[in-house]
Amino acid sequence: MAKITAGVATSHVPLIGVGIDQGKCDEPYFKPIFAGYDWTKEWIAKPENKPDVVILVYNDHASAFGQEIIPTFAIGCAEEFTSADEGWGPRPVPKIKNHSDLAWHIAENLILDEFDMTIINEMDVDHGLTVPLSAIFGQPDAWPALIVPIMINVVTYPIASGDRCFRLGQSIKRAVERFPSDLNVQIWGTGGMSHQLQGPRAGLINQKWDQTFLDDLTADPERLRQIPHIEYLREAGSEGIELVMWLVMLGALTNPKELHRHYHVPASNTALGHIVLENGK
């Protein structure tokens, strides 16, 4: 039986990718950004922690999807995906290989569980998916885990509520536990934390709100799932809404225990947050 063993959340700021791709990790601006991932790199390299599959929850930033098709929830089922050209050329990262059997199994189970997923068989994946992989796995020749991409629309409103995202996570957990092979599965939530990339209010950062959000991933998940969109927008900035994707991860965990936390301001326009949660019982 497949089992979700851990949840990992991280911001997916494009600049993290730039730092890695251009070999700038040791520069003073980048050093504190990357230092917070050292613990995770060591942890995930241990055989007992190394995932066979990562279910990676992210949002497409107008790369695979334009305005012509806007799926609220989508799942990538193809065998592999390549890095998207977002206007500055594709990031030089290995192909992303899927566990298609598990992806289709999750898709079927989610739909039967009344989550009407859009199934994606062809797409390129942008920084939302590739930056977390680089931040945690570095620059290997091939990614050390298979990746099931789950996409959440957080661009065109209305987007799914935080509670709906949490319940999607619960449904993913049930689907994974019904998969017959023994697999170590992690679920990653990406994006956030507070940031705003638009308008005169751009540059907004709310460290207090972010830290409470990090605390409550273990202390009070029930509060987090009830946060309305307007609170994210007011308190964490217009792009802070990406944090609903962390709730998909959270919903897939049971009594999570915090193993590691990293928080740093700024990474580009963003408050960078990263947390590792062990799945409890």
Next chain:
Amino acid sequence: MERNNQDYKAAFGDIPGTLVFTAERARKGYWLNQFCMSLMKPENRKRWLANEQDYLRDWKITAEQKAALLARDYNQLLALGGNIYYLAKVFSTDGLSFVQAVSTMTGMTVEDYQAMMAAGGRSPDGVRSIKEGK
């Protein structure tokens, strides 16, 4: 969670200096945003940079949107239905980073904006709500 769409959207208008990408904006900016998507292909970026006005002729974009694009007036582009992740294709083609492009919307120089970010970013105090002034 607000389930009345009218109330849900009305609250968005109360956030200072912020334009939430609602269906109304998405409809208004449809071709503007789709034009941005075309810049994901290197051959299109080359054509666009070689002659912007000529490139825009193929697109159903309003004169107002075209003028804002040529001027790289990102606040105006947002008001005309553009979305920042789409507009990112335009400023990436210009070789600008997110920080450089985003700072142009704040009325600050890029140096002042970077200094603000390095000092912890813009405080939410006073810019949460227009109505409540907090």
